[in-house]
Amino acid sequence: MAQRQFQTEVSRLLHLIIHSLYSNREVFLRELVSNASDALDKLKYLCVADEAYKGISFEPRIDISFDKDAKTLTVSDNGIGMNGEELADSLGTIAGSGTRAFLEKLEADAKKDSNLIGQFGVGFYSAFMAADRIEVTSRRANEEAAWKWTSDGKETYDIESAARDTQGTTVLLHLTEEGLEYANRWTIEDIIKRYSNHVAFPIYLTFDEKEWDDKGKEKGSKTKTERINSGAALWRRPKAELKPEEYNEFYRQISRDSDDPLLYIHTKAEGALEYTTLFYIPKKAPFDMFHADYRPGVKLYVKRVFITDDDKELMPVWLRFVRGVIDSEDLPLNVSREILQQNKILVNIKNASVKKILVELKTISENDKEKWNIFVSEFNRPLKEGLYSDWANREAIMELVRFKSSAVDGWISLAEYAARMKADQKYIYYISGGDEKTLKSSPLLEAYRAKDIEVLIMNEEIDELVVSQIGRYKQTAGDLSKEWELKAVNRSGSDEELGEKPDSKTEDDAKPIIEKIKNALGERVKDVRLSRRLQDSPSCIVADENDPSLQMAQLLKVMGQGNIPDVIPVLEVNPAHALVAGLKDTEDALVIADTAGVLLDQALLVEGVKLKDPADFVKRLNRLLARK
Numbered sequence: 001m002a003q004r005q006f007q008t009e010v011s012r013l014l015h016l017i018i019h020s021l022y023s024n025r026e027v028f029l030r031e032l033v034s035n036a037s038d039a040l041d042k043l044k045y046l047c048v049a050d051e052a053y054k055g056i057s058f059e060p061r062i063d064i065s066f067d068k069d070a071k072t073l074t075v076s077d078n079g080i081g082m083n084g085e086e087l088a089d090s091l092g093t094i095a096g097s098g099t100r101a102f103l104e105k106l107e108a109d110a111k112k113d114s115n116l117i118g119q120f121g122v123g124f125y126s127a128f129m130a131a132d133r134i135e136v137t138s139r140r141a142n143e144e145a146a147w148k149w150t151s152d153g154k155e156t157y158d159i160e161s162a163a164r165d166t167q168g169t170t171v172l173l174h175l176t177e178e179g180l181e182y183a184n185r186w187t188i189e190d191i192i193k194r195y196s197n198h199v200a201f202p203i204y205l206t207f208d209e210k211e212w213d214d215k216g217k218e219k220g221s222k223t224k225t226e227r228i229n230s231g232a233a234l235w236r237r238p239k240a241e242l243k244p245e246e247y248n249e250f251y252r253q254i255s256r257d258s259d260d261p262l263l264y265i266h267t268k269a270e271g272a273l274e275y276t277t278l279f280y281i282p283k284k285a286p287f288d289m290f291h292a293d294y295r296p297g298v299k300l301y302v303k304r305v306f307i308t309d310d311d312k313e314l315m316p317v318w319l320r321f322v323r324g325v326i327d328s329e330d331l332p333l334n335v336s337r338e339i340l341q342q343n344k345i346l347v348n349i350k351n352a353s354v355k356k357i358l359v360e361l362k363t364i365s366e367n368d369k370e371k372w373n374i375f376v377s378e379f380n381r382p383l384k385e386g387l388y389s390d391w392a393n394r395e396a397i398m399e400l401v402r403f404k405s406s407a408v409d410g411w412i413s414l415a416e417y418a419a420r421m422k423a424d425q426k427y428i429y430y431i432s433g434g435d436e437k438t439l440k441s442s443p444l445l446e447a448y449r450a451k452d453i454e455v456l457i458m459n460e461e462i463d464e465l466v467v468s469q470i471g472r473y474k475q476t477a478g479d480l481s482k483e484w485e486l487k488a489v490n491r492s493g494s495d496e497e498l499g500e501k502p503d504s505k506t507e508d509d510a511k512p513i514i515e516k517i518k519n520a521l522g523e524r525v526k527d528v529r530l531s532r533r534l535q536d537s538p539s540c541i542v543a544d545e546n547d548p549s550l551q552m553a554q555l556l557k558v559m560g561q562g563n564i565p566d567v568i569p570v571l572e573v574n575p576a577h578a579l580v581a582g583l584k585d586t587e588d589a590l591v592i593a594d595t596a597g598v599l600l601d602q603a604l605l606v607e608g609v610k611l612k613d614p615a616d617f618v619k620r621l622n623r624l625l626a627r628k
């Protein structure tokens with residue numbers, strides 16, 4: 001017998017499972033059944049796609065049995081099975097960055113929500129919520145030897161040679177006192193009906209039924225085996241027949257989410273291509289939505305035969321939160337997983353599916369405020385990714401993304417902005433780079449507010465990338481179409497709608513002041529100009545028309561985009577402000593240098609830019625304050 005050590009993460013995870021997860025213990029049964037179902041799917045696929053497996057006579061089934069006296073529960077399948085190495089790999093380690101995130105979340109979470117387990121792909125280990133020892137006996141299809149994995153779920157596990165008649169896996173749980181409640185026919189039936197009713201393979205339960213004689217006296221018991229799930233491929237049944245509860249149950253099963261979905265979209269296409277799709281949008285973003293190695297949520301079937309659930313190409317990346325099933329009638333069963341991505345049929349199904357989802361989202365946005373708000377708060381961000389990654393659907397996505405605004409609280413659409421625009425307004429204005437609060441109090445907005453012009457608040461990091469892609473917003477109604485350019489308020493040239501240019505007298509008066517500031521700041525600014533957009537503040541910075549914004553430059557640097565030259569800002573000053581006006585009558589070089597430095601640095605600060613030399617700013621500010 002070979003004893004082996006669990007990978008550290010597995011030990012940590014098992015410790016948590018055994019000591020902290022008590023609520024909703026029953027999900028372990030769903031996890032074991034869904035592993036069995038996956039194993040059957042894999043073998044079923046190989047039997048049609050791979051010559052080497054064609055000899056196997058395959059009658060897929062999952063069997064559950066229990067023994068109350070021996071305190072055991074068994075879940076068995078005749079699926080693909082595992083050999084010794086696979087047992088050690090699958091049940092001794094965990095792959096993926098998701099695990100670490102999961103552990104951290106669980107360790108931090110006082111409630112220790114066991115519902116999360118399935119989502120994080122650590123399903124098997126959840127069986128230690130109900131058992132203190134587990135034996136897994138498995139034989140890999142097309143191999144002769146069988147192996148037994150045994151562990152008490154602490155530090156180590158053993159693997160030894162074993163015997164098994166057919167391919168497949170048997171998981172035997174030695175139940176704890178608390179786990180003993182699952183050694184019961186009705187409890188098991190109830191759990192399976194709730195979570196696993198639509199598993200595509202038959203699930204059988206073996207139990208003892210008491211027998212009575214004519215006089216009502218117990219005369220012994222008889223062992224029976226009954227099928228306990230309904231098992232029809234739900235997505236193939238007609239819509240009219242299906243109840244929302246059935247859709248929801250199927251969702252919980254395939255997503256391993258314990259909540260109902262936000263919405264589902266069931267489509268049967270008949271025509272050039274024949275296929276069925278059933279998509280779900282969850283109520284909560286999957287935990288790994290922003291991990292590079294996220295788990296895709298859409299499964300591909302061909303004529304009801306499972307092909308893969310691990311293909312990120314089935315949905316565009318920006319729709320990675322969608323869960324569901326694509327079932328095609330036209331793809332060949334032995335379609336190779338590697339070439340799926342180039343498959344024309346699949347590309348067509350995918351394109352039509354994205355369109356369908358977008359139409360459904362549009363309908364929800366117009367008719368169901370409550371659902372829509374949940375959607376926006378969870379998925380606005382990936383939707384925005386669609387704007388720069390999905391050219392073909394840009395216009396539809398543009399109608400769906402939401403932004404914050406200087407005019408109202410909450411989220412608004414570009415269409416709402418357009419409806420509120422002033423009759424002669426030429427541009428859609430936005431401000432970006434920084435959190436919502438910083439942006440909303442930026443001095444750059446003063447004049448727009450005074451003129452009652454709305455400004456979009458782009459406070460998410462991704463907005464910098466998004467907005468440079470949007471460029472323009474177009475609205476079409478019948479034959480008429482209108483189009484507006486999006487303009488950053490922190491750009492020189494975006495102030496032309498804010499009123500008259502300063503008159504020539506003001507300009508003449510200000511000239512010597514501007515010169516003084518320019519000389520004092522030297523290379524730190526590209527130019528110093530009189531501002532039209534400032535009301536109360538003395539100064540602000542803007543980027544020159546063709547430069548990236550300072551925030552964009554910062555973002556590109558963080559993303560490691562090579563040689564990003566420093567963006568030199570343009571400083572705009574407000575001639576009506578005492579700090580600026582005061583420079584007119586002084587020739588004191590130090591006062592001029594201090595004032596100019598403070599005008600620039602404070603403008604940078606309010607825009608959320610980090611000062612290169614904060615000590616210098618503080619020194620100059622204090623000198624100015626101390627002056628009479």
Ligand code: ADP
Nearest residue numbers: 035036039081082090091121122123124125169
């Ligand atoms: P997940 O199923 O989310 O990958 P689990 O911890 O439940 O995570 O299982 C880990 C791995 O163990 C599975 O990916 C699979 O390779 C293997 N496995 C578990 N149960 C079975 C089974 N009944 N038959 C074959 N392989 C299994």
